Amino acid sequence: MSKSRDFLGPYRLARLIRVGSTAEVWEAIDETSSDNKRYALKVLRASCASDKNELALLKHEFNVGKSLASPRIIKVLEHQTDKGRPFLVLELFSELNMKQALRKGPDSLAFMLDKIIEQAAEGLYYMHTKNWIHRDIKPDNYLVARDGETKLIDFTIAEPKRTGISKLFYKAKTVQGTRSYMSPEQIRGKLCDERSDIYSFGCVLFELVAGKPPFTGQTPNDLLSKHLTASIPSPVVYNDNVTTEFANLTKRMMAKKPDDRPDSVWEFLKEFRATQVWKKRPRVPEESVFDDMGGMKSAEDMIKRPDGNYDIEDKSKKEKS
Structure with a gap:
């Protein structure tokens, strides 16, 4: 950005952390604060700043995030627009997510995995107690700090838990999620509840110990089909240091039927x-x-995906459909 565009509101954009298909994440400094406090800004890219769908998604993420107050979930503080760029102000936390850490293999986090899994689960459990279903649980949406502290992020496609009549007449408008981690009922556009997130979380736990998602496919539809019909793999096949008890727990979490989870x-x-x-x-x-x-190297480096991790894209070109 040029100097004239170094600010959004009172926030000076200090460092570009990450670039996605629709948004940029910046480390920013509040120049009006006495201690120059730092935040993370999630800013819609210029090409998306006038897209009504993207504006609605950003506002939705803010509305969900502001209702959550847990040390296991990233704090969502403000929703603003400046110079035609809508953005969220977030708590600044570790910029490393599980997916990035796992590019070095499962050993990168293995020594503190107990703490990471427990805190990741606590964040998801808290969200469920507030009657929100995340619907996009994946390694990319957990930030991890050097000491193992873990926070859940990204509430773009979260939905309120359905009860009563709304539960009976639910019908998904579109299928949304990330293919490598979607539950069978989510793929089919059926009602998602806590157990749908548990399925996705089971896929995450599998990847944390195995170093790869439980299912991969030659095509996106092949990958989805495996979630629906393929036998549930054991992480022991990829890592013989995993206990049978933990492997069986992850397999139960990935059961095809919600009642079996x-x-x-x-x-x-x-x-x-x-x-x-x-x-x-x-x-x-x-x-x-x-x-x-080391911060941002290049936009291309930050948005590439490993083979086999296909993301559903909708008309807004997000990793959702």
Whole structure:
């Protein structure tokens, strides 16, 4: 940005952290604060700034986020527009998400995985207690700090939990989600509840220990078909240090039928806290994945996706459909 565009409202854009298909994430400094407090700004890209659908999605994310107050969930503070650019003001936290960390392999987080999984689950459980279903649980949507602190982000396609008549007459307008992590009922456009997020979270846990998603496909439709009909894989096949108890727990979370999964994230947490992830405790790696963050290198580097992780795109060209 040129100097004349270095500010959005009172926030000076200090560093570009990440670029997505519709938004940029900046580290920004509040020049009006006495201590120059830093925030993260999620700014719609210029090409999307007038798109009614993108504007509605950003406002929806703000409305969901402002209703959530947990140390396990990123704080969403403000929704503003300046110079024709709508943006959210967020708590500044680690810029590394699980997906980025896993590019170095599962060993990058293995030594503190117990803490990461527990905090990731606590954030999701809290969201469910506020009657929101996230619907896009994936490694990209969990930020992880050097000490293992973990926060849930991105509420763009979250929906309120349906009850009563609204539950009986629910029909999805469009199928939304990320293909590598979508539950069978989400793929079919049916009603999603806590157990749909549990399925997606099970896919995340599989990837955290195996280093790859549970299902991949030659085509996007092939990938979706595997969620619907393929046998549920065990992470032990890819990592023999995973305990049978933890592997069986992840498989139950990824059951095809919601009734065969844990009823709630709280039920998962109770079982997980009594379960060992590893047969042998992993060592801290000599080179930390957090040492390689280094901020933004290039837009292309930040938005590329590993093979097999197909994202549904809608007319707005987001990773949703």
